[in-house]
């Protein structure tokens with residue numbers, strides 16, 4: 487790595503994770519390049535969410551090495567300041583139900599950036615607009631909004647501290663196909679505008695085609711394949727072939743063709 491090259495956004499070498507007595511990942515390697523959208527796919531229970539939770543520091547690895555933005559994750563705590571350089575969108579949005587959307591987004595600013603309330607709310611409004619929400623949505627509570635709007639607000643909160651690296655767990659789960667497609671487009675627009683690196687866990691083949699630069703397949707406790715969609719779809723493995731060459735995979739491929 488030269489002085490001008492900041493290195494990969496995520497570098498995982500020999501990662502071992504265990505939950506209870508079970509090994510979930512065994513000597514897993516993966517590199518996520520700066521500025522790319524990498525989609526992680528794999529069968530149910532293959533360990534996608536456990537990997538994401540390990541990367542954001544919620545689970546402690548049993549072995550191996552993880553570097554985020556060049557910083558080595560320690561056994562106990564994330565390096566100082568790292569948590570403000572990453573944003574996370576959890577599957578259900580994880581917004582506070584007793585706060586309005588604006589208050590939810592502003593909270594990240596008052597807590598982490600120590601902005602005064604009024605300024606934080608102004609900036610929160612800008613971020614909610616950037617994710618495509620109408621001005622009136624800011625004063626509403628999560629329960630008053632559609633799933634798609636809640637996702638957008640959660641994305642606004644994940645982005646409000648201007649992270650370099652964004653983690654998304656099943657961002658389009660629960661959205662109707664039109665809402666999901668709009669969310670995929672939003673993701674690409676924001677990545678281009680903000681220069682983000684995005685690591686997303688998904689089952690959604692349309693998201694892979696519409697939003698991801700590369701795809702990694704998790705199977706047999708490791709990353710079995712990583713590359714462009716075409717490269718990965720050509721891998722001779724039962725799950726890969728069933729996923730990409732099954733009826734849904736073929737439909738997503740057709741839909742993505744110009």
Ligand SMILES: Nc1ncnc2c1ncn2[C@@H]1O[C@H](COP(=O)(O)OP(=O)(O)OP(=O)(O)O)[C@@H](O)[C@H]1O
Pocket residue numbers: 505506510528529530531532533534535536537
């Ligand atoms: N808190 C937990 N306690 C016990 N086992 C767990 C826990 N969390 C995950 N596991 C186990 O770890 C394995 C991987 O789970 P994980 O949630 O990462 O799978 P996944 O690939 O995200 O699945 P899905 O696509 O269904 O969401 C599974 O066997 C799961 O049962």
